[in-house]
Amino acid sequence: MKRLLFGTILLALVLVFPIATMARADRIPLPPRIAFSAPPVVVVIPGTYVYGVPDVDVDIFFYQGWWWRPWEGRWYRSQNYNSGWSHYRSVPSFYSEIPSGWRNNYRKHRWGVYRWDYQRIPHQQVQRNWSNWERNRYWEKHNTWGVKGFKPRGQSQQPRDRDRDRRDQDRRDQDRGNDDREHRR
Numbered sequence: 470m471k472r473l474l475f476g477t478i479l480l481a482l483v484l485v486f487p488i489a490t491m492a493r494a495d496r497i498p499l500p501p502r503i504a505f506s507a508p509p510v511v512v513v514i515p516g517t518y519v520y521g522v523p524d525v526d527v528d529i530f531f532y533q534g535w536w537w538r539p540w541e542g543r544w545y546r547s548q549n550y551n552s553g554w555s556h557y558r559s560v561p562s563f564y565s566e567i568p569s570g571w572r573n574n575y576r577k578h579r580w581g582v583y584r585w586d587y588q589r590i591p592h593q594q595v596q597r598n599w600s601n602w603e604r605n606r607y608w609e610k611h612n613t614w615g616v617k618g619f620k621p622r623g624q625s626q627q628p629r630d631r632d633r634d635r636r637d638q639d640r641r642d643q644d645r646g647n648d649d650r651e652h653r654r
Contacts (some may be wrong), residue, residue, distance in 0.1 A: 497556045500540035503527065503544065505551055508592035514571055514613035515580045516621035518603045519563045522550075523575045530593055532563045533603070586615040610650050 511520035511531055520531040530537045535546045537557075544560060547553040561595050568574070585594060602608065613619050 497543065499554050500538060500545055503551065509550055510589045510591060512575060512587045512612055513608055514567055515581060515585065515616045515619055516561065517566050519567060520590065520610065521571060525589050527636060531599070532561065534599065537561055574630040580619060583616045583618050589617055
Protein backbone atom coordinates (compact mmCIF):
# COMPACT_ATOMS: atom_id res chain seq x y z
CA MET A 470 0.00 0.00 0.00
CA LYS A 471 2.86 2.38 0.87
CA ARG A 472 4.51 1.70 -2.51
CA LEU A 473 1.30 2.51 -4.34
CA LEU A 474 0.89 5.73 -2.38
CA PHE A 475 4.54 6.68 -2.95
CA GLY A 476 4.24 5.92 -6.68
CA THR A 477 1.08 7.98 -6.98
CA ILE A 478 2.68 10.95 -5.19
CA LEU A 479 5.80 10.70 -7.34
CA LEU A 480 3.72 10.59 -10.53
CA ALA A 481 1.68 13.59 -9.38
CA LEU A 482 4.87 15.58 -8.67
CA VAL A 483 6.28 14.80 -12.11
CA LEU A 484 3.05 15.91 -13.75
CA VAL A 485 2.79 19.09 -11.68
CA PHE A 486 6.51 20.01 -11.84
CA PRO A 487 7.80 18.62 -15.15
CA ILE A 488 11.50 18.09 -15.55
CA ALA A 489 13.05 20.57 -18.00
CA THR A 490 13.33 19.11 -21.46
CA MET A 491 16.86 18.97 -22.84
CA ALA A 492 18.00 18.83 -26.46
CA ARG A 493 19.66 15.43 -26.92
CA ALA A 494 22.92 16.01 -28.77
CA ASP A 495 24.39 18.95 -26.90
CA ARG A 496 22.14 19.06 -23.84
CA ILE A 497 20.72 22.50 -24.61
CA PRO A 498 17.56 23.19 -22.63
CA LEU A 499 14.45 23.91 -24.63
CA PRO A 500 12.35 26.95 -23.75
CA PRO A 501 9.40 26.58 -21.41
CA ARG A 502 5.94 26.32 -22.88
CA ILE A 503 3.86 29.44 -23.17
CA ALA A 504 0.21 28.84 -22.41
CA PHE A 505 -2.07 30.32 -25.04
CA SER A 506 -5.80 30.29 -24.42
CA ALA A 507 -6.28 30.51 -28.21
CA PRO A 508 -3.95 30.64 -31.22
CA PRO A 509 -2.02 33.92 -31.08
CA VAL A 510 -2.90 37.03 -33.00
CA VAL A 511 0.07 38.67 -34.75
CA VAL A 512 0.96 42.06 -36.19
CA VAL A 513 3.34 42.66 -39.07
CA ILE A 514 6.42 44.62 -38.01
CA PRO A 515 6.53 47.72 -40.26
CA GLY A 516 9.10 47.57 -43.05
CA THR A 517 9.38 43.77 -42.82
CA TYR A 518 7.53 40.54 -43.43
CA VAL A 519 8.09 39.48 -39.84
CA TYR A 520 5.01 39.01 -37.65
CA GLY A 521 5.23 39.57 -33.91
CA VAL A 522 2.96 38.21 -31.20
CA PRO A 523 2.12 41.38 -29.25
CA ASP A 524 -0.04 39.95 -26.45
CA VAL A 525 2.64 37.99 -24.58
CA ASP A 526 5.60 39.38 -22.65
CA VAL A 527 8.23 37.35 -24.50
CA ASP A 528 9.33 37.72 -28.09
CA ILE A 529 7.71 35.26 -30.46
CA PHE A 530 7.87 35.93 -34.18
CA PHE A 531 6.50 34.27 -37.30
CA TYR A 532 8.73 34.51 -40.35
CA GLN A 533 8.58 32.52 -43.58
CA GLY A 534 6.67 29.56 -42.23
CA TRP A 535 8.52 29.27 -38.90
CA TRP A 536 7.75 30.47 -35.40
CA TRP A 537 10.86 31.91 -33.70
CA ARG A 538 11.71 32.79 -30.13
CA PRO A 539 14.80 33.73 -28.19
CA TRP A 540 15.31 32.26 -24.74
CA GLU A 541 18.29 32.56 -22.39
CA GLY A 542 20.57 33.88 -25.14
CA ARG A 543 19.66 31.16 -27.66
CA TRP A 544 17.22 30.99 -30.54
CA TYR A 545 14.57 28.35 -31.14
CA ARG A 546 12.19 27.71 -34.00
CA SER A 547 9.14 25.58 -34.64
CA GLN A 548 6.44 25.10 -37.21
CA ASN A 549 3.89 25.37 -34.40
CA TYR A 550 3.57 28.35 -32.07
CA ASN A 551 3.23 26.30 -28.89
CA SER A 552 5.26 23.11 -29.32
CA GLY A 553 7.98 21.40 -31.32
CA TRP A 554 10.71 23.96 -30.56
CA SER A 555 14.21 23.08 -31.69
CA HIS A 556 17.44 24.90 -31.00
CA TYR A 557 18.73 27.12 -33.82
CA ARG A 558 22.37 27.98 -33.29
CA SER A 559 22.52 31.35 -34.96
CA VAL A 560 20.49 34.52 -34.74
CA PRO A 561 17.85 34.47 -37.50
CA SER A 562 18.59 36.86 -40.36
CA PHE A 563 15.34 38.79 -39.88
CA TYR A 564 16.08 39.75 -36.28
CA SER A 565 18.42 42.63 -37.13
CA GLU A 566 15.41 44.43 -38.64
CA ILE A 567 13.28 44.24 -35.48
CA PRO A 568 13.56 47.27 -33.18
CA SER A 569 13.92 46.29 -29.55
CA GLY A 570 11.01 48.56 -28.58
CA TRP A 571 8.52 47.24 -31.13
CA ARG A 572 6.10 46.10 -28.42
CA ASN A 573 6.06 49.57 -26.80
CA ASN A 574 5.38 51.04 -30.24
CA TYR A 575 2.49 48.59 -30.56
CA ARG A 576 1.00 49.64 -27.23
CA LYS A 577 1.32 53.35 -28.10
CA HIS A 578 0.09 52.95 -31.70
CA ARG A 579 3.30 54.69 -32.83
CA TRP A 580 6.07 53.70 -35.22
CA GLY A 581 8.78 56.27 -34.76
CA VAL A 582 7.07 59.62 -35.26
CA TYR A 583 4.16 58.11 -37.21
CA ARG A 584 0.79 56.78 -36.09
CA TRP A 585 0.66 52.99 -36.37
CA ASP A 586 -2.81 51.66 -37.21
CA TYR A 587 -1.73 48.05 -37.16
CA GLN A 588 -3.89 45.18 -38.26
CA ARG A 589 -4.28 42.31 -35.80
CA ILE A 590 -3.99 39.17 -37.91
CA PRO A 591 -5.39 35.82 -36.76
CA HIS A 592 -2.94 32.93 -36.59
CA GLN A 593 -4.72 30.96 -39.31
CA GLN A 594 -4.67 33.91 -41.71
CA VAL A 595 -0.92 34.49 -41.45
CA GLN A 596 -0.19 30.74 -41.71
CA ARG A 597 -2.27 30.54 -44.87
CA ASN A 598 -1.17 33.79 -46.57
CA TRP A 599 2.38 34.75 -45.55
CA SER A 600 3.99 33.36 -48.70
CA ASN A 601 1.63 35.14 -51.12
CA TRP A 602 1.88 38.35 -49.11
CA GLU A 603 5.66 38.33 -49.47
CA ARG A 604 5.68 37.32 -53.12
CA ASN A 605 3.09 39.97 -54.05
CA ARG A 606 4.51 42.63 -51.71
CA TYR A 607 1.16 42.92 -49.98
CA TRP A 608 2.23 45.24 -47.16
CA GLU A 609 3.89 47.75 -49.48
CA LYS A 610 0.77 47.91 -51.63
CA HIS A 611 -1.76 48.05 -48.79
CA ASN A 612 -1.43 51.02 -46.51
CA THR A 613 2.33 50.66 -45.86
CA TRP A 614 2.05 48.37 -42.84
CA GLY A 615 -0.60 50.61 -41.29
CA VAL A 616 1.90 53.42 -40.68
CA LYS A 617 0.83 56.61 -42.41
CA GLY A 618 3.78 58.46 -43.96
CA PHE A 619 6.16 55.55 -43.35
CA LYS A 620 8.82 54.80 -45.96
CA PRO A 621 10.77 51.57 -45.43
CA ARG A 622 14.55 51.71 -45.44
CA GLY A 623 16.46 50.67 -48.58
CA GLN A 624 16.63 47.40 -50.45
CA SER A 625 17.55 45.24 -47.44
CA GLN A 626 13.91 45.43 -46.43
CA GLN A 627 12.63 43.93 -49.65
CA PRO A 628 11.31 40.34 -49.46
CA ARG A 629 13.22 39.00 -52.46
CA ASP A 630 16.57 40.13 -51.05
CA ARG A 631 15.67 38.72 -47.66
CA ASP A 632 14.57 35.42 -49.23
CA ARG A 633 18.01 35.08 -50.79
CA ASP A 634 19.71 36.03 -47.51
CA ARG A 635 17.59 33.51 -45.59
CA ARG A 636 18.36 30.72 -48.06
CA ASP A 637 22.07 31.53 -47.88
CA GLN A 638 21.95 31.54 -44.08
CA ASP A 639 20.01 28.25 -43.99
CA ARG A 640 22.57 26.65 -46.35
CA ARG A 641 25.43 27.82 -44.13
CA ASP A 642 23.63 26.52 -41.04
CA GLN A 643 23.01 23.13 -42.63
CA ASP A 644 26.64 22.91 -43.77
CA ARG A 645 27.74 23.53 -40.18
CA GLY A 646 25.07 21.20 -38.79
CA ASN A 647 23.50 24.09 -36.93
CA ASP A 648 19.87 23.18 -37.35
CA ASP A 649 19.04 20.74 -34.58
CA ARG A 650 15.74 19.57 -36.02
CA GLU A 651 15.85 16.31 -34.13
CA HIS A 652 15.58 18.12 -30.83
CA ARG A 653 11.86 18.65 -30.54
CA ARG A 654 9.77 19.41 -27.50
